[in-house]
Amino acid sequence: MRGFSLKYVIKRFISAVFTLWIALTINFLLPRCMGGDPAEYLASQSAMGSLEYAELMKQQFGLDKSIFEQYILYLKELLHGNLGVSYMNFPTPVKDIILEAIPWTLLIVITSILISFALAWFLGTLSALKKGSFFDNAVVGTSFYIQSIPYFWVGMLIVMAFGYYLEWFPMGHAQDAAVTGGFLAQAGDIAYHAFLPVLSMVIVSLAGRMIMMRSNILQVFSEDYIVLAQAKGLKKGKILTKYALRNALLPSFTGLMLSLGQAVGGAIATELVFSYPGIGLTTMNAILSHDYPLIQGCFAIIAVSVVTLNFLADLIYPLIDPRVSLS
Amino acid sequence: MKKEKKQKSDSYLVLEKYLLKNTKAKIGIGIIVFFTLVAVFAPVIAPYEATQMDFVPWEAPSSEHWLGVNSYGQDIFSQVVYGTRVTISVGILAGLLTSFIGIFVGLLAGYKGGKTGEILMRIVDVFLVIPTLAFMIILAAFLPSMGIVNLIIIIGALNWLWMARSIRSQTLSEARREYVDAAKAQGMGTIEIMFKEILPNIIPVVTANMVMVVTQAMLTEATLSFLGLGDPSLISWGQMLSVSFDNNAILYNAWYWMLPPGFCIATLGFSFMLIGNSFLDIYANDRGGAVSL
Numbered sequence: 001m002r003g004f005s006l007k008y009v010i011k012r013f014i015s016a017v018f019t020l021w022i023a024l025t026i027n028f029l030l031p032r033c034m035g036g037d038p039a040e041y042l043a044s045q046s047a048m049g050s051l052e053y054a055e056l057m058k059q060q061f062g063l064d065k066s067i068f069e070q071y072i073l074y075l076k077e078l079l080h081g082n083l084g085v086s087y088m089n090f091p092t093p094v095k096d097i098i099l100e101a102i103p104w105t106l107l108i109v110i111t112s113i114l115i116s117f118a119l120a121w122f123l124g125t126l127s128a129l130k131k132g133s134f135f136d137n138a139v140v141g142t143s144f145y146i147q148s149i150p151y152f153w154v155g156m157l158i159v160m161a162f163g164y165y166l167e168w169f170p171m172g173h174a175q176d177a178a179v180t181g182g183f184l185a186q187a188g189d190i191a192y193h194a195f196l197p198v199l200s201m202v203i204v205s206l207a208g209r210m211i212m213m214r215s216n217i218l219q220v221f222s223e224d225y226i227v228l229a230q231a232k233g234l235k236k237g238k239i240l241t242k243y244a245l246r247n248a249l250l251p252s253f254t255g256l257m258l259s260l261g262q263a264v265g266g267a268i269a270t271e272l273v274f275s276y277p278g279i280g281l282t283t284m285n286a287i288l289s290h291d292y293p294l295i296q297g298c299f300a301i302i303a304v305s306v307v308t309l310n311f312l313a314d315l316i317y318p319l320i321d322p323r324v325s326l327s
Numbered sequence: 328m329k330k331e332k333k334q335k336s337d338s339y340l341v342l343e344k345y346l347l348k349n350t351k352a353k354i355g356i357g358i359i360v361f362f363t364l365v366a367v368f369a370p371v372i373a374p375y376e377a378t379q380m381d382f383v384p385w386e387a388p389s390s391e392h393w394l395g396v397n398s399y400g401q402d403i404f405s406q407v408v409y410g411t412r413v414t415i416s417v418g419i420l421a422g423l424l425t426s427f428i429g430i431f432v433g434l435l436a437g438y439k440g441g442k443t444g445e446i447l448m449r450i451v452d453v454f455l456v457i458p459t460l461a462f463m464i465i466l467a468a469f470l471p472s473m474g475i476v477n478l479i480i481i482i483g484a485l486n487w488l489w490m491a492r493s494i495r496s497q498t499l500s501e502a503r504r505e506y507v508d509a510a511k512a513q514g515m516g517t518i519e520i521m522f523k524e525i526l527p528n529i530i531p532v533v534t535a536n537m538v539m540v541v542t543q544a545m546l547t548e549a550t551l552s553f554l555g556l557g558d559p560s561l562i563s564w565g566q567m568l569s570v571s572f573d574n575n576a577i578l579y580n581a582w583y584w585m586l587p588p589g590f591c592i593a594t595l596g597f598s599f600m601l602i603g604n605s606f607l608d609i610y611a612n613d614r615g616g617a618v619s620l
Contacts, residue, residue, distance in 0.1 A: 019453045026462075030469050144604065148542055148596025150549045153568060153589040160577050160585070171577070265460030269550055273572070283461075284554060287468040299465045302458055310456055 008318060016311040023303035027296050028074050032067065083300060084293035088286065094297035097282060102301060104174050105271070105278030108194055109263050112201035117256060119206055124213025125245065129236075131218065140214070143207035151266040155200040155273035162196055169196045172275035197274045201266055205259070216248040253320060256313065261306050344609060345531060351605035355538075358598035362591075366411040373405035377562050388583050395583040398574040406562050407587050413563035414592065417479055417548045422541035424483025429490030429540070430533060434521045436491065437498025448495065455488050460550065467556040475558050482547045490536045497529045504528075531610040535603040542596040542603075549592055564588035 065073070077083075083094035127139045163171035170176070174193050175186075220226060221244060229239045268280030275281065279298055286294035346352055365372060374393075375381075379401060386396040394403035432451070436444040463481055467473055470481075501507065502525065510524045526533065549565030551557050555573075557566055571584040 015452075019456045022453055023457050026457075027465070030465060144600050145593060145597045148546070148600055149589065149593045150546050150553070150565070150568075152550060152553045152572075153585075153592070156568070156572060156577065156585055157589070160582065164577050164580070261456060261458035262460075264458045265550075268460060268464065269553060272554065283464065287464070288555070292469075295465055295468055299461055302461045306458055307456055 009315065012311060012314040016307050016314075019310075020303060020307045023307070024075070024078060024300060025071075027299050027303070028071055031292060031296070078300065083297035086286075086291055086294045086297075088289045088291040088294060094294050097294060098279065098297055098301050101277060101279045101282040102305070104276060105264070105267055105280065106305075107190075108197045108201065108270070108276065108278065109260075109267050111194065112198045112205065113256070113259070113263055115198065116202045116205045116209060119202070120209035120213050121249070123206075124210045125217055125240070125248075127210070128214045128217035128221070129240070136214075140211065143211050146204060146207035147211075149204060150269070151201070151204050152269035152273050154204050155197070155270050158196050158200045158203075159273060162199075169193075172273075174277050193276075197270050197276050200273075201263070201270055204266065205263065209259070213248065217244060220244045220248045250320065253313075253317060260309050260313075264302055264306055341530075345606060349605050349609065352602045355598040355601035355605075358594060362411055362415060362595050362598075365408055366415050369408050369412055373402075373408040375402040375405045377401070377406045377409035379405075385579050385581060394587055395581065397571065397581070397584050398576070398579070403567075403584055403587065406567055407564070407591060410562050410564045410567055410588065411591070413475070413561050414545055414548065414565070414595070417475065417482070417563065418541045418545035418595075421479045421483035421486070421544035421548070422537060424479065425486045425490060425540045425544065426533075426537045428484065429487035429536065430494055430526070432487065432491040433494025434498050434525060437495040438502050438521050438525060439517065440499075440502075444495070448492075451488050451491055455492075459485055459488075460547070463547070463551060464554065464556060467551060473556060473558055475561060478548065478551065478558060482544050482551070486540060486543055486547070490540055493536055494529070494533060497532045498525055501525050501528055531606045535606040535610070538599040538603040538606075542599040545592060545596055564592050 081095055083098065086092050086094050086097055089097060123139060127136045130136050159171050162169045170193055174190065176189050176193070180186075226239060226243060229243055234242075264280075267278060268283065270276070271278045271280035272284055279302060283295060283298040283302075285291075286298060346356075380399050382392065382396040382400045382402060384396060384398050384400045386392060388395045392402050392404065394407060397403055397406070432447055436447040436451075463485055466481055466485075467477075470477055498521075506528075507520060507524060510520045515524070548557065548563060549568065552563055552565030553569040553572070555569065557563065557569070559566070565588070567588040568585065571581065571588075576584045
């Protein structure tokens, strides 16, 4: 593989592990710093009548030990995939609840990112080619406005329009229990339910990406080799496909990586609006019922997924742009 | 004396370029002034108290209730008017906190460079990967209570990463300019050069960052409120949307409850973005090259 050095991979890997370690340490320290250490929850939980749970928690966290030993224990359990036991759904392990929720979040986050990027590339390029036109101004102006709209509000409006008024799509949830039958029928049902959440996430995230793509193209157009290509008399279409697009796509790929975390944040609010059973809704329900092990588990899994996806993107990046691993 | 006079005309030129001849910024400032006036004169403008629950629930807009009545029998127009106060103050205060941290870290990392800069930027990069909103949510979940002060601190203290990056990259290119060398030769200290020499020269980028951070803070406040992590005793636009959603405003067809707060957030946020972007465009034109946040 051209330009794919081992040193680069190792460097990215170390950085990913380091980031993860920081996130997980914060996750460990937070409940202990906020005045409410697990022992305190235990007291309140057992007051609610679940001594059995209190006992389990005590073992889980090793609360009789020093904070350092607790920390080591926490990391060790995490490495074994043990995230504790949920209080809300006692005695279901946190891991099982999260494993059930995570595919739904991945489904809507990844689908919406891909669609939004495809549209952003297309509209951004078109807008840049017609710079200063009515179309360009309309696109840029609308994008600025949309960038200032909260994710969840778009979701609410979309539910109201397509779910309530028009009744084209379901107002929430990920699946209809009544739909049985073959794989195709179920997949269709899932897509039908995912449509509105994905649509609302695409609308909001499209705006910023489009503006970025537009300025990337404009920047590339001002560079010398494009000017040279024009001087050689190459057609505009050819310049665009052969030179400009490829080079303008690269920076937006970096944007893709950095937008993952943002997309997960957006998904939390979107899932709440659509009662979509992903990790966001699970987190919010856990917060409502003060299910601390589940809250921590959710944050841990969000951190792990975002860092992993970032690392994968880091690995793909030099395949697209060989210059990266050289620097 | 003479030097002062020259500086004045310089700053007048800058003012002229960035504000007086800048239509986008003028529109943005117009919108902000409008909402600020609404916030200041809220008691005069609002026909009723925001928390007064004396009316028929779910009443559609009428001449008596311009934006109808919510599920608790409260006048929605009055709530929108009073909500301006909370949303603007949270946005601006959190934005200021973010700016202080962002400017300081950005300047330090960009000017000092070396080990300090390297370590600071490493930290920034690490935290950029961790989803901010998810982090704020668990912070809010573990805090014993969520008053307006906590809200401002959480939003303000966690949003500065992008700003630090942007200011650092501007500072890096400024640090190579002659006036910085001149200041060094005069024996000025690091902090003095950072704030007295470099900062004034990158003010457009700093201002652009600051106003955009305010939009970000307002959006975050709205989202946290919507997720039920705001201060329930406050009436902000986000809080209104949260209550409307929780009380099934969609099923009651209460568009008059859901639309106004959202439009207000978007319009006010848009005005800040408009100012920020126009500043960046002008600055980029001056320096010959694109400046991105």
